[in-house]
Amino acid sequence: MHHMESQRQAIRDTWGSVSTLGTWPGSTEKFSIKLLFVLGVSKNQSLNIAVSKEAEERGDLIIAGFDESYYNLTRKVLMGFKWISEFCTTAKYVMKVDEDTYLNIPKFVTLMNSRKWDNLIYGPYFVTSPVDxxxxxxxxxxxxxxxxxxxxxx
Incomplete structure (x- = not known):
């Protein structure tokens, strides 16, 4: 198991498990959540073969037709949104999360249900920051x- 696959598996085993279980441990609340990972293509062909196998087994990978790199992150996010707009037309909310994030699903759902979220982006707000x-x-x-x-x- 390579590093990124183990990160994906950690998400599947923890907060992402609600996508298959439909529940959160210790909660009676039911959740209808779809967990998807968006990946680019690796320059390493054996890694691409392993990812294709993982995609077949898990059914939660979207493999975009460009190189997997930090510099393609914007393209990856846009590809995820494009895929969602085509294949998840009934989705009420969409959220992009980095692989090093832990999401408390019940708190997240409570937040989402607490106000109107049409056309809003939620996250840390920076008035100004220097360009690296x-x-x-x-x-x-x-x-x-x-x-x-x-x-x-x-």
Whole structure:
């Protein structure tokens, strides 16, 4: 089992288990939640074969037709939304979560039911933050010449 598959399995075994069980341990609340993972294609063919096998066995992988890389994260998110708009037309809510996030499903559902969520984005709000010009999160001046980002949700 490779690192990313073990992260996906950890999610399936913990908070993601409600997608198959329909319940949360210690709760009588019933949940109708679909858990999906969006992946790009690896440069490692044996990894692609393992992912294809996992996709067949689990049925919860969406494999997008571009390289799996941090720099394709925006494309991956958009691909997930496109897939949902085509195949999950009755979904009431859609949420994108990173693989290193633990989601408390009952608290999340209570939050979702507590207000109207049409056309809202929820997350930490940053009025301003500097643009990184080096390192993993580096954005070149050619791509974004301004030194700070505008207000945004991260």
């Amino acid at each position: 010009r080096g390192g993993k999160y580096m954005v070149p001046k050619e791509a974004y010449p301004i030194v700070v980002y505008p207000p945004h949700v991260k």
